[in-house]
Amino acid sequence: MKFIADVMLGKLARFLRMIGQDVIYFADADDDFIIYSAKETRRILLTRDVRLYQSARLLGIPAVLVCSNHVKEQLKEVIEATKLVPEKAKRCIVCNAPLKSVERCEIEGLVPEFVWMRNSEFWICEGCGKVYWRGSHIKNFIKFLGFDPWEK
Numbered sequence: 001m002k003f004i005a006d007v008m009l010g011k012l013a014r015f016l017r018m019i020g021q022d023v024i025y026f027a028d029a030d031d032d033f034i035i036y037s038a039k040e041t042r043r044i045l046l047t048r049d050v051r052l053y054q055s056a057r058l059l060g061i062p063a064v065l066v067c068s069n070h071v072k073e074q075l076k077e078v079i080e081a082t083k084l085v086p087e088k089a090k091r092c093i094v095c096n097a098p099l100k101s102v103e104r105c106e107i108e109g110l111v112p113e114f115v116w117m118r119n120s121e122f123w124i125c126e127g128c129g130k131v132y133w134r135g136s137h138i139k140n141f142i143k144f145l146g147f148d149p150w151e152k
């Protein structure tokens with residue numbers, strides 16, 4: 001699913017990218033700009049701001065009013081409200097650009113040696129160049145959340 005997160009939801013944006021969602025987020029943007037972008041790019045607005053939520057709804061922009069202060073609960077709220085199906089991450093958690101699968105030999109030297117030695121599947125972000133591999137960060141994410149978002 002495609003989302004736009006308001007300035008208060010940067011952490012939630014990263015968490016949604018972890019579960020394969022396309023989320024744009026601006027650390028500073030005014031409400032008009034967020035509304036304009038949501039409409040132009042046909043995204044669901046995620047906001048903690050009741051006024052922004054109401055303006056979006058008046059304009060026919062789909063929106064979710066996020067109530068919790070805690071990112072774990074926020075993620076649950078969004079999953080419930082939109083019925084989204086968590087997917088494996090295909091987007092960069094940092095910049096939201098698509099990830100491209102790369103051969104192991106192509107990223108030698110770009111990741112710590114023990115990571116390079118122990119893994120066979122790697123992806124690289126087409127935007128910022130961050131390298132990803134299947135690894136402990138997924139386990140840590142699940143542990144932090146206290147639930148497995150990929151579990152049916």
Ligand SMILES: [Zn+2]
Pocket residue numbers: 092093094095096097125126127128129130
């Ligand atoms: Zn990136």
